[in-house]
Amino acid sequence: MKIKTVLKSPWIFHASSGSCNNCDIEIVDCLTPRFDVERFGILLAGSIRHADVILVTGSCNRQAAARVKKLYENAPKPVFVVAIGECSLSRGMFINSYNCPVPLDKIIPVDVYVPGCPPKPEAIIAGILKLMEKTKTGKKPQENK
Amino acid sequence: MTKENILDSIRENFRNGHITDVRERTPKRIYITVTPDIICGLTKLVTHDLHGRFNTLSAIDMRTYFEILYHFTFDEINLVVTFRTKLSDRQNPRIESISNIIEGANWIERETAELFGIEFTGHPDMRRLLLPDEWPQGVYPLRKDYKEWDKGAIRDRGI
Numbered sequence: 001m002k003i004k005t006v007l008k009s010p011w012i013f014h015a016s017s018g019s020c021n022n023c024d025i026e027i028v029d030c031l032t033p034r035f036d037v038e039r040f041g042i043l044l045a046g047s048i049r050h051a052d053v054i055l056v057t058g059s060c061n062r063q064a065a066a067r068v069k070k071l072y073e074n075a076p077k078p079v080f081v082v083a084i085g086e087c088s089l090s091r092g093m094f095i096n097s098y099n100c101p102v103p104l105d106k107i108i109p110v111d112v113y114v115p116g117c118p119p120k121p122e123a124i125i126a127g128i129l130k131l132m133e134k135t136k137t138g139k140k141p142q143e144n145k
Numbered sequence: 146m147t148k149e150n151i152l153d154s155i156r157e158n159f160r161n162g163h164i165t166d167v168r169e170r171t172p173k174r175i176y177i178t179v180t181p182d183i184i185c186g187l188t189k190l191v192t193h194d195l196h197g198r199f200n201t202l203s204a205i206d207m208r209t210y211f212e213i214l215y216h217f218t219f220d221e222i223n224l225v226v227t228f229r230t231k232l233s234d235r236q237n238p239r240i241e242s243i244s245n246i247i248e249g250a251n252w253i254e255r256e257t258a259e260l261f262g263i264e265f266t267g268h269p270d271m272r273r274l275l276l277p278d279e280w281p282q283g284v285y286p287l288r289k290d291y292k293e294w295d296k297g298a299i300r301d302r303g304i
Binding site for chain 1: 276279291293295302303
């Protein structure tokens with residue numbers, strides 16, 4: 001049942017774990033009429049308890065890491081995690097920072113990685129569509145070809 | 146008020162060798178090297194009498210000593226005056242707090258204290274500001290001799 005809602009209309013929750021706000025702006029761009037992800041049924045959820053997908057931006061600093069973990073625990077399962085931007089993939093330029101000890105996928109399981117600094121709205125849309133494809137077929141998008 | 150008025154007033158009030166160097170980098174920026182003990186008096190003079198505005202302070206670890214720079218702006222004449230002080234005791238760097246004179250210096254002093262380990266004596270509310278709760282006491286991340294303390298940290302990209 002939950003898988004079906006993800007395919008038809010995923011509600012996304014946007015969590016910023018110490019980002020520079022650039023990825024967040026691109027996410028907001030996706031939701032505006034120019035890129036309009038609502039045509040895929042994607043809606044921004046105000047609460048983590050309504051979310052099917054968590055979008056995480058930022059380099060997961062020490063204070064945010066515990067909170068991201070808590071968010072993931074509070075989300076109704078199954079929940080999918082999309083890491084957006086270089087920072088949440090590998091911490092980007094902050095890899096040697098005293099405040100960013102581990103990357104996001106060592107804290108919570110990540111389903112889709114969208115690289116870029118910041119990723120274009122097209123890349124974010126492609127990432128979420130890949131997530132839909134992955135949930136539909138149970139395979140990675142490359143394996144479907 | 147002109148730039149010359151400000152410089153004359155500062156020189157007049159602190160005569161006895163407290164001001165060691167005055168350097169004009171550009172027409173809009175002046176660096177004045179002072180001894181640490183007159184910072185409170187200077188702050189009072191600049192903000193109350195000369196109508197300057199406390200902008201921020203910044204600290205540098207120079208490996209053998211710490212340097213604190215107090216930046217004051219004079220918005221009417223488009224001038225930034227920076228007072229640089231040298232804290233030569235590297236083990237216990239301490240300087241008098243100016244946050245009793247300027248409320249706005251409160252948080253930047255807290256930040257400097259926890260990132261550099263510089264003690265601001267007389268600060269009204271010295272709690273931790275930016276560092277996470279589990280951060281160990283006595284480890285200052287912006288010092289040059291900072292070593293990684295977290296054994297669980299991963300510093301490669303996994304490829």
